[in-house]
Amino acid sequence: MNFNRLTLFSISILLTNLSFSQNIDQVLSRGEVHGSFQMDMQYYQEDSLIGAQEVPEDVLMNGFANINYTNGNFSAGFRYESYLNTMLGFPPGYKGNGIGYKYASYTNDDMTVTVGNYYEQFGNGLIFRTYEARGLGYDNAMEGIRINYKLAEGLFVKGIIGKQRFYFETGEGVIRGVDGELMLNDFFGGKFAESKTKLTLGGSFISKYQVDQSAQLNLPENVGASAGRFTLQRGKVRLTGEYARKINDPSADNNFIYKEGEAFFAETGYSTKGFGLTLSAKGVDNMSYRSDRNAALTDLQINFLPALTRQHTYNLLATLYPYATQPNGEIAFQGEMVYKFKKKSLLGGKYGTGILINYSTVYNIDSTAIVGPDTALLGYESNIFALGEEKYYEELNIEISKKFNKKFKGIFTYSNMVFNQAVIQGKPPQDYPTVYANIGVIDLTYKINKKHAIRTEVQGLFTKQDQQDWATLLVEYTFSPHWFLAVMDQYNYGNKYEDERIHYYFASAGYIKGTNRIQLGYGKQRAGIFCVGGVCRNVPAASGLTLSITSSF
């Protein structure tokens, strides 16, 4: 649906609302307009030392504003986006100005109808999830129609149809789908509603259509995927699982093989006050699913395959070797334990001590190439539950948080990481061996008084591979509630090439008031991979002045 029609449609709904109303003032007075705004701007300087290229425009800017109108059960809104010109590291498909998102929606008798753009997820997202990560330029929003219907107590149905956002256009393929979720305890009610054991079942189906224009191959134009899931909860124990299957879907991602795809996700958790445990497992086999079979990078992805590794925030841990799911095949396991030593116990001390241990590991799946005349088309035989021999990733992470006294506390992190660069980042294995790293982070906060605090991070990453050893030092001074000041230096001190032992220093200062936040920064940014929520993008080295503003009302 194009924008004109959508706007007319939403306005006519508003007007209908008004004309039927006996008291226009009353209707108008229920209306609310709210929004949010973000702008990032950078002045670039050429810096041959770190490999920062000259930017012809000198200044690049990404900005957007969301405006939402709600009135009772009706809402409508849009996002105006501006890329003048797109900042380095963002997908270059974002160009100029445009409306990236617009919608109108109303709810009536347990049914919600949305027209225009929407974000939606079925189950864990193994076959369908549309979402946005604005900081990365990731946005695969649907454009079309969605209906959410609560059919009965505990029974929810969703239906979707549309095309996916592709920068300021939509992708070629059409996506249709339906999802049902049944919470048995609520549905049957009575004594079931009171039961300690709670069971939820769900099922979903997605089909994408894209015309076959290939001269060589006979490609499937409709590709269906289905998934089933359950969640069982009894007291402190929770068990959940989802299994998904996709029919053959030859695409650029899988080299046009005619093989079915599969994925599963299973997780169990136990928790009681002071102790929590999560164990999870995931398998993925030939499960890349896009609404355009030729799409690449992060374009037009229909499904979401979460990385089953710890999501890091300290910069050496988060940005040098971040794991990304391998949609063509992997098996992953993860366990996480959180425990709090009680106050006044031996290890707890006066304030208690927190410990978090996370272990994750990822392998390829065991597969055998099919030999014969159709090898190139059939690909391989595999069992999604059979572990292969190549390790993609492994990490043991221990985090201890400790408060020493009313003013002084710290978080201490140790990580041992194995990172297969060749597979995860698609680099040639002969030049990029697997990285074995030990990483330590000491994060200390000293509260000078009620409003002033100093925080420091000392980080070290030690490895014999890749760029060898790194250190980071960060000092942050905060003056609640309005001001902050930070300086950071990342130093590749152990690089075997002396001229690559570079300091990446960065200083920033910010002002916060209510929901307004303004931040200025100056310094060098290392080329690297930045990830938010499991999506990563390559960012080239840059040097210069940055300004970022966020606000909402």
Add this chain to the structure above:
Amino acid sequence: MKKIFLFSTITLLTLSVFAQKESRTVPSVNLKDMQGNTINTSDFKNDGKPMIINFWATWCTPCKRELNNIAEVYDEWVEETGVKLIAVSIDDARNAGKVSPYVNGKGWEYEVYIDANQDFQRAIGFQNPPFTCIVDGSGKIVWTHTGYQEGDEEQLIEAVKKLVAGESLEEHK
């Protein structure tokens, strides 16, 4: 298209002039609780007393710092003001299963929900967590704040206290 866009914007803004009030209602969105039950945000209640809605994520360090700091004084806050803190995690499928063990492991006594595809975040309209709202006894959002710095919780509870005492929050921001 531009004209229609302009027209609709003006319409919306004109409506908003009629409509603009000092506060806003909590948008209605479905979330999951830690048991996997679906809960609508318009059903958030605290017997007419104020609520704090705090958005966080297991991967967000300042968020965890804020909620861990508040956890130490939460008993006093509840006693003094009757406030209830609702912690909404915006973790997706990657980390959603870790929310409940983390919350219990840390001994938090907040009401916790999961906004796995960030629908509530979008409806509230903010960019990055942590983000904090104070909701008054009638269900209106009367105070919002972005980010967390050590000591910000003082400002938060002061605002709640003012609200309970019936004072204006305007100059308090």
